[in-house]
Amino acid sequence: MLIKRFSTLVTVMIVIALLAACAPAATQAPDTGGAQPPASGPEKLRVWIEWGDNPAQLQGLFDKYTEKTGIKVEVNAPVEIDKILAALSGSEPPDVIVLSGGDQIKSLAKENVVLQLNDIINSSGIDLNDIFPAPMIQCKQGDKIWCLPWGTDIYALFWNKDLFEDAGLDPNTPPKTMEELVEFADKLTKVDDKGNLIQVGFIPDFSWSHTDLYVRMFGGFWYNDDGTQVTLDSQPMIDALKWQQQFYTKYGVDNVLKFTSALGEYMSPDQGFYAGKIAMMVDGEWQVGPNFISKFKPELNYGVTPFPPPASHPERANTGVVQGTVAFIPAGVKDKEAAGKLFAWMMSPEIIAEEMYANSNLPTSRKASQDPRFKQIKNFDIFINLMASPNATGAITTPINQELSNELGLIEEKVLHAGEEPEPLLKEAQSKFAPMLEEALKGK
Amino acid sequence: MQKMDSVVSQSHGKPVRWSKKTRHNFWLGMAFLAPWSIGFLLFTMYPMGASLIYSFSEYHLRAPLKWIGLTNYINLFQDKLFYTALGNTAYMVVIGVPLTLLLSFFCAILLNLKVPGQSIYRVIYYLPSIVPTIASTMLWLWILNPSSGLMNTLLGLFGIQGPNWLKDPLWAKPSLILLALWGMGGTIIIYLSGLQDVPLSLIEAAQLDGASWWQRLIHITIPMVSPITLFNLITGVIGMFQYFAQAYVFGNTAGSIGSPLNSTLFYSVYLYQTGFLFLKMGYASAMAWILFFIILGCTILLFRVSNRYTYYSG
Structure with missing residues (x-):
């Protein structure tokens, strides 16, 4: 028993050490295409996908590459990030990796495990002009391109028409400004005799944080545009947090927290918005596809619209922050040419259209977005137009992204769920992360 | 050898x-x-x-190690989150472990009573500890749901308004301790075997001398099971210092790792986050070594102190 307990600690050490132990070549890894002499080409390529609700569908998609080229593609999905890290530090990484989001790509690039794609893009004829500029932001660092977006997400405002009607609002007119949204939210919020919330108009961090969208609406972000400076304590950041905070302070922080804790699972009919407990929510394009609202609450009478701008800045209408899946080639790949060819095939408009239609995600290719199948999904065009809007932007990422996002998450929690003032928290974080980013970029 | x-x-x-x-x-x-x-x-x-x-290096996934001496350790001692994590873990060790021991001992005494259906009770008390960690954590997240959960519904029957177990930083750790108490079957079994080793002759002799149940418990049973208590204490302390899976699931459900407000950021959770999410493997290694020495120190201390309180009959 004692030994067993000790062994858990030892295991943590082992995992860390093994990651490094894999680094020098030699060791295991039985069969990969890379082992073949380049002249004869690879027998098999490997693709690892971090998400993957439907591995069979993904394998089916890549089987088309086999039909076309005769090269087998083995798809592994979903794969946790720890396994991806271990593989990246090893001598036989998979040929292509698809991550759920671009937030870690620059930290990985700093670790020298990501292949710079500029050459492959030039030689394989991937048309960068076909890719929407907003989702590209997370992959670019100056001129360097570390990844390409492979289907992305953008968020909009969903509203429950029935609840609008009950509250005496026009069910077909969503709020046009952020101020109006606050007004509507008040009208849509109900309490019972004991003062418990039974319906809430809007909860800014439901189902997760959307500070990136709000801060863009206030005209800034937590990095400057080229990701070389931290701007955590900038006015838009303070405004974005304060704007969110009011939804908690007004109805009572404890009340709202109790209310949100009682909401059902994200993928269930009891999800707050589906269940008619939350009247307006910010959520992504997948909601309008077959696997969410129409699966769990087909009768829900709802509308979707781009999130409104502040009244003082109507020109910020159609602002959206694009995030989502990115694909990259590990630096340690043996047969870069073969990996590059597979990568280029993945980025072709037809394949993007097929994959994104299957998962109701936004196609990152302009040509793919014209695919008639997307028009069949009701309201999907709202999201495609949002991504194509000149106000659409990507989440700016840096090599210190994970740590900064983690801290920002904590600040949000303190401001929204504990009623703390945002300014001193942001200032403290600014003084911590500004030198950290400078240091990280110096090393690159 | x-x-x-x-x-x-x-x-x-x-x-x-x-x-x-x-x-x-x-x-x-x-x-x-x-x-x-x-x-x-x-x-x-x-x-x-x-x-x-x-732990003495800057570690990169695909680059040679860069020797940086004690930098990781120095940074660690200046890292606020390190102390937060250490504090959270200490809370679990200082409050969670003794509570588990006390309750397990109490349950073991009850399960040792010769009553009809004794073996059924024993099975019932042991069952939770064979439920996989993640499953039992998910289950408890439902039970502790502040509005629709079983716990607050039961408390409501007595007119008590239950707290927000999941999202209130004051209640997050007590929630996890409750979860740990539910799964204490293993400790109970060890105590139960210890109780059965208490010589009947001693108890009978005390009874003849007119010792009450309480006196027999204090002067015979507790000293006789003291080696078992020491064992459970040490394994409990070591286990609690490495507390991970439940906290990881709990935090992620409440928001993100460490939620609410870093109240569930335990040492191993922070170690994982540092190594695998922030990619600071050298720093994480330094953390692992500090944890190793903390556990070693605590174990040695417990052994030393226990000499005075532990009775080995053999």
Whole structure:
């Protein structure tokens, strides 16, 4: 028993050490295409996908590459990030990796495990002009391109028409400004005799944080545009947090927290918005596809619209922050040419259209977005137009992204769920992360 | 190793020529030991040694190690989150472990009573500890749901308005302790076996002398099971210092790792986050070594202190 307990600690050490132990070549890894002499080409390529609700569908998609080229593609999905890290530090990484989001790509690039794609893009004829500029932001660092977006997400405002009607609002007119949204939210919020919330108009961090969208609406972000400076304590950041905070302070922080804790699972009919407990929510394009609202609450009478701008800045209408899946080639790949060819095939408009239609995600290719199948999904065009809007932007990422996002998450929690003032928290974080980013970029 | 010791001791320290058979036996013994020894060297000693070196280095996934001396350790001692994590973990060790021991001992006494259906009760109390960790954590997240959960519904029957177990930083750790208490079947079983080893003769003698139930408990039962208490205490403390899975699931459900407000950011959780999410493997290795020494220190301390309070009848 004692030994067993000790062994858990030892295991943590082992995992860390093994990651490094894999680094020098030699060791295991039985069969990969890379082992073949380049002249004869690879027998098999490997693709690892971090998400993957439907591995069979993904394998089916890549089987088309086999039909076309005769090269087998083995798809592994979903794969946790720890396994991806271990593989990246090893001598036989998979040929292509698809991550759920671009937030870690620059930290990985700093670790020298990501292949710079500029050459492959030039030689394989991937048309960068076909890719929407907003989702590209997370992959670019100056001129360097570390990844390409492979289907992305953008968020909009969903509203429950029935609840609008009950509250005496026009069910077909969503709020046009952020101020109006606050007004509507008040009208849509109900309490019972004991003062418990039974319906809430809007909860800014439901189902997760959307500070990136709000801060863009206030005209800034937590990095400057080229990701070389931290701007955590900038006015838009303070405004974005304060704007969110009011939804908690007004109805009572404890009340709202109790209310949100009682909401059902994200993928269930009891999800707050589906269940008619939350009247307006910010959520992504997948909601309008077959696997969410129409699966769990087909009768829900709802509308979707781009999130409104502040009244003082109507020109910020159609602002959206694009995030989502990115694909990259590990630096340690043996047969870069073969990996590059597979990568280029993945980025072709037809394949993007097929994959994104299957998962109701936004196609990152302009040509793919014209695919008639997307028009069949009701309201999907709202999201495609949002991504194509000149106000659409990507989440700016840096090599210190994970740590900064983690801290920002904590600040949000303190401001929204504990009623703390945002300014001193942001200032403290600014003084911590500004030198950290400078240091990280110096090393690159 | 044992084999070699016995060979040496037979020779009273003087070198002797081994017979062919002894030599054969020696190598045969070594061969039998080899799978474990090689595994131990390769998968325990080497990684531990390597992580010690990494803890003095800046570690990159695909670049040579950069020796930075004590920098990781110095940074660690200036890291606020390190103390938050250490504090959270200490809370679990100081409050969670004694509470578990006390309640397990109490349950073991009850389960030791000769009542009809005794074995059924024993099974019921042991069952939760065979439920997989993640499953039981998910289950408890439902039970502790502040509005629709079983716990607050039950408290509501008595007119008590239950707290927000999941999202209130004051209640997050007590929630996790509740979860730990639910799964204390293993500790109960060990106590139960200890209770059955308490000599009946002592209890009968005390009874004849007119000792009450309470006096027998304090002066006979508790001293007699003290080695079991020590064992449970040490394994409990070690386990709690490495507390991870439940906290990881709990935090992620409440928002993100460490939620609410870093109240569930335990040492191992922060170690994982540092190594695998922030990609600071050297720093994480330094954390692992500090944890190792903290656990070692606590264990030694407990052994030392326990000498005065532990009674070994054998």
